[in-house]
Amino acid sequence: MSATISGFSKLSKSKKIDWIVETYFSNKEEAKKIIKQYWNTNLSLQNLHDEFIENTITNYYLPFGVAPNFSINGKMHTIPMAIEESSVVAAASKSAKFWLARGGFKTQVISTTKIGQVHFMYAGDFKTLENFFNAVKKQLIADAKPITKNMEKRGGGILDIVLKNKSKAISGYYQLHATFETQDAMGANFINSCLEQFAKTFKAEAEKQLQETIEIVMSILSNYVPDCLVRAEVSCQLEDLPKDDFNAEKFVQAVAIAEVEPYRAVTHNKGIMNGIDAVVLATGNDFRAVEAGVHAYASRNGSYSSLTHAKIENGVFHFWMEIPLALGTVGGLTNLHPLVKLALELLHQPSAKELMQIVAVAGLAQNFAALRSLTTTGIQEGHMKMHLMNILNQMEATEKEKETLVNYFKTNTVTHSAVVKAFNDLRKKNN
Numbered sequence: 001m002s003a004t005i006s007g008f009s010k011l012s013k014s015k016k017i018d019w020i021v022e023t024y025f026s027n028k029e030e031a032k033k034i035i036k037q038y039w040n041t042n043l044s045l046q047n048l049h050d051e052f053i054e055n056t057i058t059n060y061y062l063p064f065g066v067a068p069n070f071s072i073n074g075k076m077h078t079i080p081m082a083i084e085e086s087s088v089v090a091a092a093s094k095s096a097k098f099w100l101a102r103g104g105f106k107t108q109v110i111s112t113t114k115i116g117q118v119h120f121m122y123a124g125d126f127k128t129l130e131n132f133f134n135a136v137k138k139q140l141i142a143d144a145k146p147i148t149k150n151m152e153k154r155g156g157g158i159l160d161i162v163l164k165n166k167s168k169a170i171s172g173y174y175q176l177h178a179t180f181e182t183q184d185a186m187g188a189n190f191i192n193s194c195l196e197q198f199a200k201t202f203k204a205e206a207e208k209q210l211q212e213t214i215e216i217v218m219s220i221l222s223n224y225v226p227d228c229l230v231r232a233e234v235s236c237q238l239e240d241l242p243k244d245d246f247n248a249e250k251f252v253q254a255v256a257i258a259e260v261e262p263y264r265a266v267t268h269n270k271g272i273m274n275g276i277d278a279v280v281l282a283t284g285n286d287f288r289a290v291e292a293g294v295h296a297y298a299s300r301n302g303s304y305s306s307l308t309h310a311k312i313e314n315g316v317f318h319f320w321m322e323i324p325l326a327l328g329t330v331g332g333l334t335n336l337h338p339l340v341k342l343a344l345e346l347l348h349q350p351s352a353k354e355l356m357q358i359v360a361v362a363g364l365a366q367n368f369a370a371l372r373s374l375t376t377t378g379i380q381e382g383h384m385k386m387h388l389m390n391i392l393n394q395m396e397a398t399e400k401e402k403e404t405l406v407n408y409f410k411t412n413t414v415t416h417s418a419v420v421k422a423f424n425d426l427r428k429k430n431n
């Protein structure tokens with residue numbers, strides 16, 4: 001069969017599967033079996049998932065785990081996490097317990113402003129454009145009223161629109177730079193609808209009032225949200241830190257290295273995103289938007305740097321992070337995906353502000369666990385213990401064999417080859 005097809009999206013699900021199986025797989029029956037193995041027998045649930053995207057052929061599972069014992073501003077939370085990496089939930093739980101005994105996590109939402117831009121080209125004089133913008137600004141907001149009415153009832157809406165002159169960067173390039181408050185919604189649809197309305201009004205009025213025409217290039221929200229910021233922190237007396245498996249000075253040095261060294265900062269921040277993405281995903285939020293915004297923020301001073309900071313001052317260990325997070329707890333998947341609804345109920349139906357704080361804590365906790373291991377035992381000890389189960393599953397070990405080998409590796413170093421050897425030895429012995 002040809003690897004090119006037209007009208008694919010119009011085929012039924014089973015015809016789509018037939019086509020890909022015929023075109024790409026040598027063992028066609030096996031491929032079909034795997035695809036169908038992940039279908040849900042509850043047809044309405046399966047339909048719901050099918051309709052999230054186009055051309056769905058099956059479901060892609062990720063483990064949905066929980067990390068209990070998080071004290072955040074004195075309130076207890078069990079945090080839901082959807083992630084495939086074996087050590088992440090265990091690390092989060094360990095950090096939660098550690099800080100529960102030392103006052104818990106403290107958080108604060110610093111700001112919640114979101115941004116959108118209408119990018120346009122204009123060949124005329126800037127002063128004329130500026131006067132026109134100032135005259136039409138009220139109308140831009142008024143024409144968007146049908147879109148903003150409900151959001152305003154919830155305390156949100158358009159905060160401001162300013163005209164930005166970008167013509168030094170690209171000749172004739174200007175922006176309507178708008179700021180928004182979207183309350184409990186992530187706000188992408190709301191912001192984009194407002195921006196498209198601004199563009200319409202702006203262009204139409206320009207045609208009536210200006211000599212030079214305006215060419216709208218695009219209208220879109222920005223996922224860079226440096227003014228939608230949350231802070232999470234922990235602190236305790238140095239003497240309250242364990243002596244054997246914690247080294248506060250080295251911990252602070254490790255953070256300082258990530259502050260100045262981009263190669264380390266990227267991995268350091270990746271560890272933070274292990275915690276953040278897992279909660280963002282479990283709560284039905286857009287992890288790509290969060291990732292893009294967070295990494296841009298990490299480079300805001302011109303060099304990619306650590307998102308977390310640490311210091312020891314007057315005998316107190318401090319560890320904190322400020323991070324931009326545009327999240328929603330209404331709209332989008334939050335009303336649709338049963339597991340997302342469950343995750344939000346588990347989190348006491350948080351507002352978007354509360355979710356920002358929970359997500360930031362998951363990131364800080366994850367970084368704490370990583371740096372604690374890295375500066376003491378090294379990361380592999382814990383990682384490989386968690387990885388042991390993956391290797392045993394890959395080799396199709398029985399429950400009895402897993403039990404024996406997990407016991408064996410309590411006192412032996414886990415490496416891939418050591419696990420394979422121990423597994424083969426055990427099989428030989430038992431056969």
Ligand code: MEV
Binds near residue numbers: 268
């Ligand atoms: C692994 O997923 C994350 C770490 O590499 C983070 C770090 O190095 O800080 C352990």
